[in-house]
Amino acid sequence: MNLFDxxxxxxxxxxxxAEEMVAKVVAEKGKETPxxxxxxxxxxxxxxxxxxxxxxxxxxxxxxxxxxxxxIHPAKFLQAxxxxxxxxxxxxEIIEAVKYVYDxxxxxxxxxxxxxxxxxxxxxxxxxxxxxxxxxxxVTEDIPGVAVIIGEAPDAETLAGIVKDYQGKGxxxxxxxxxIDQAIEQKIKMxxxxxxxxxxxEIESVIHVVSVALRASLIFGATKPGDFLAQRTYTxxxxxxxxxxxxxxxxxxxxxxxxxxxxxxxxTVDTYINEVPTLLLHQPDYxxxxxxxxxxxxxxxxxxxxDCPVAVSSAFEGERVRRDTMFAEFGGNKTExxxxxxxxxxxxxxxxxxxxxxxxxxxxxxAGKDVVRLPxxxxxxxxxxxxxxxFETVLERRIHYFTxxxxxxxxxxxxxxxxxxxxxxxxxxxxxxxxxGEVLYAKMRSDFDKVVDKCEITIYTNAxxxxxxxxxxxxxxxxxxxxxxxxxTDDSVDEFYTCLLCQSFAPSHVCIVTPERLGLCxxxxxxxxxxxxxxxxxxxxxxxxxxxxxxxxxxVWDSVNEAVSTNSQGAVEKVTLYxxxxxxxxxxxxxxxxxxxxxxxxxxxxxxxxxxxxxPVGMTFGELASMTGGGVQTPGFMGHGRxxxxxxxxxxxxxxxxxxxWMPKELKDDVAERLNKAVFEMTGVENxxxxxxxxxxxxxxxGVLEFLEKVGHPALAMDEIM
Ligand code: SF4
Ligand code: NI
Ligand code: NI
Numbered sequence: 267m268n269l270f271d272x273x274x275x276x277x278x279x280x281x282x283x284a285e286e287m288v289a290k291v292v293a294e295k296g297k298e299t300p301x302x303x304x305x306x307x308x309x310x311x312x313x314x315x316x317x318x319x320x321x322x323x324x325x326x327x328x329x330x331x332x333x334x335x336x337x338i339h340p341a342k343f344l345q346a347x348x349x350x351x352x353x354x355x356x357x358x359e360i361i362e363a364v365k366y367v368y369d370x371x372x373x374x375x376x377x378x379x380x381x382x383x384x385x386x387x388x389x390x391x392x393x394x395x396x397x398x399x400x401x402x403x404x405v406t407e408d409i410p411g412v413a414v415i416i417g418e419a420p421d422a423e424t425l426a427g428i429v430k431d432y433q434g435k436g437x438x439x440x441x442x443x444x445x446i447d448q449a450i451e452q453k454i455k456m457x458x459x460x461x462x463x464x465x466x467x468e469i470e471s472v473i474h475v476v477s478v479a480l481r482a483s484l485i486f487g488a489t490k491p492g493d494f495l496a497q498r499t500y501t502x503x504x505x506x507x508x509x510x511x512x513x514x515x516x517x518x519x520x521x522x523x524x525x526x527x528x529x530x531x532x533x534t535v536d537t538y539i540n541e542v543p544t545l546l547l548h549q550p551d552y553x554x555x556x557x558x559x560x561x562x563x564x565x566x567x568x569x570x571x572x573d574c575p576v577a578v579s580s581a582f583e584g585e586r587v588r589r590d591t592m593f594a595e596f597g598g599n600k601t602e603x604x605x606x607x608x609x610x611x612x613x614x615x616x617x618x619x620x621x622x623x624x625x626x627x628x629x630x631x632x633a634g635k636d637v638v639r640l641p642x643x644x645x646x647x648x649x650x651x652x653x654x655x656x657f658e659t660v661l662e663r664r665i666h667y668f669t670x671x672x673x674x675x676x677x678x679x680x681x682x683x684x685x686x687x688x689x690x691x692x693x694x695x696x697x698x699x700x701x702x703g704e705v706l707y708a709k710m711r712s713d714f715d716k717v718v719d720k721c722e723i724t725i726y727t728n729a730x731x732x733x734x735x736x737x738x739x740x741x742x743x744x745x746x747x748x749x750x751x752x753x754x755t756d757d758s759v760d761e762f763y764t765c766l767l768c769q770s771f772a773p774s775h776v777c778i779v780t781p782e783r784l785g786l787c788x789x790x791x792x793x794x795x796x797x798x799x800x801x802x803x804x805x806x807x808x809x810x811x812x813x814x815x816x817x818x819x820x821x822v823w824d825s826v827n828e829a830v831s832t833n834s835q836g837a838v839e840k841v842t843l844y845x846x847x848x849x850x851x852x853x854x855x856x857x858x859x860x861x862x863x864x865x866x867x868x869x870x871x872x873x874x875x876x877x878x879x880x881x882p883v884g885m886t887f888g889e890l891a892s893m894t895g896g897g898v899q900t901p902g903f904m905g906h907g908r909x910x911x912x913x914x915x916x917x918x919x920x921x922x923x924x925x926x927x928w929m930p931k932e933l934k935d936d937v938a939e940r941l942n943k944a945v946f947e948m949t950g951v952e953n954x955x956x957x958x959x960x961x962x963x964x965x966x967x968x969g970v971l972e973f974l975e976k977v978g979h980p981a982l983a984m985d986e987i988m
Contacts, residue, residue: 276521305393318492351524502530857905
């Protein structure tokens, strides 16, 4: 058979199956039965993108068949063959949709708590949210490309080598067919977070990645449904996907390949085929599949050589280390753990010097122990001609990401609330603490090459030293930075900054970062934003030239509204910077604290992420947090950073800090000093923190009120809050 006949035959097989399945489902379920994939606002996304028609019930599947047939007109020229590919894609989507009519979760990996240990691991359709979660990473080329692997490799090792190579390079890999079993056999870490996504065993399940590409076009590209040329242009230019077919191909696979090619995705096959230059390639040498694929799709990978026995890739950022797979732990409320980036003297430093002070995780003293637990202090000393002190916090925040990139390492928090876990697997592969240094060194040098000319890493695990340096060196530096921030006020600067980092999962969320109001994640201060802008001029932090306020009390600026409106694609048009009731700033979801109104106390409670119990407003942190997030405005609730407690601009439109009536004790102790100082300056009230109730005093509304009255809390005498 020649290539045309192969494609037309494959397409005919899809048509036959789709017609049979539609006839069956019409007979068994009736035409009114809804048809949908879970978690998408785009109906059957491929058919919607290609034709502009939303298929929503079983009866309309018959219309969908007719729409697909419009693309069938076999002839011996390329476009006819590509159209047969498009028809095949639409037919495959119909076949998949019918599966979802019979069972809302036909892909049982969706029901698994942990994909890597589940019996069935296929995932099928991706939700819009999952696709959006890739957004920024795709935009920033943190995910440099998308691989679609179909079929069965000659052996599991070969397959694993290729998938690991893609994963190590940060690519998103989708698998269809027996390659899934080969990946499982080789213990490849799979899951949407880990960028290796097993779709399904039948070739039709490949439509779920086509759907990802077309929805990316609709969601991020805002292309018009039905304008298939626009979709194709978007996918060809922006979605850097390609297909690898392993094992003897059949006609259906090649017809699916035609669909991919029509979207601009080239395919390689290992079994002989008549090549179509730059589109369909024969690559029988498995050691060259990755290189050939990247080359044909023009994907350039920035390689950073790192001396480390495990993989280091952004694909491992989302990997969690659970208790049962954990080998060692640092911080996490059990030991002290801090991290610091400081500037050294360029002339005196020795580049790539990595020092461990204290025991390593293989120290004899841990023999027979269940878990290795150590304190840890990480000092990253950098120097460079362009280095500025202001950049230190920006580099320091990256420690979180760089450590997370390590396969088998989890990093949570920052500064002196850092928390690191390492897996047994990493340990067995030879991972030791110096490798954290190697990774940090390599990433600092490559990602910040503009400012870092030399970098030294010292890791302390010696309890005395961690404690001593933590107190004598690290805390004063944190305090000095905080102090420096304290001297900066919203009035004293000309520019605020946007932060759009969280748009990957909260697409309409925009943080406005000001000197007196840091990003709600607590990690992006105004200085951070300013430095990031200098390091990465096109990056997530852009200046907002303030101009004159429309309303000083609420904190309303035209410039801010404009920035929020533009960057949220019009989803949010107005925000105030100083009010919790009128157009409060939106939240993405990663706030350190959440503040909510407690009407009977005429004030607010603040709950931090770490607090597990129910607050006096009857909700836990999680429940309060669910009231806001995803970029929507919810008057009366506000996510914010810890550091905002102590800012005179904290909901100052409603009376500010003196409104705080309750906080968990840990949070209160943490912020007390700054809080007391600010409230004293605002009202003359001394030791305000002592007037704020906490869970050790009372946790219920009545008890809180009683306490507030006893101490004469200022909120009780203020105007009614609402
Ligand atoms: Fe940026 Fe705000 Fe997200 Fe923090 S919470 S990373 S400031 S968008
Ligand atoms: Ni990790
Ligand atoms: Ni966030």
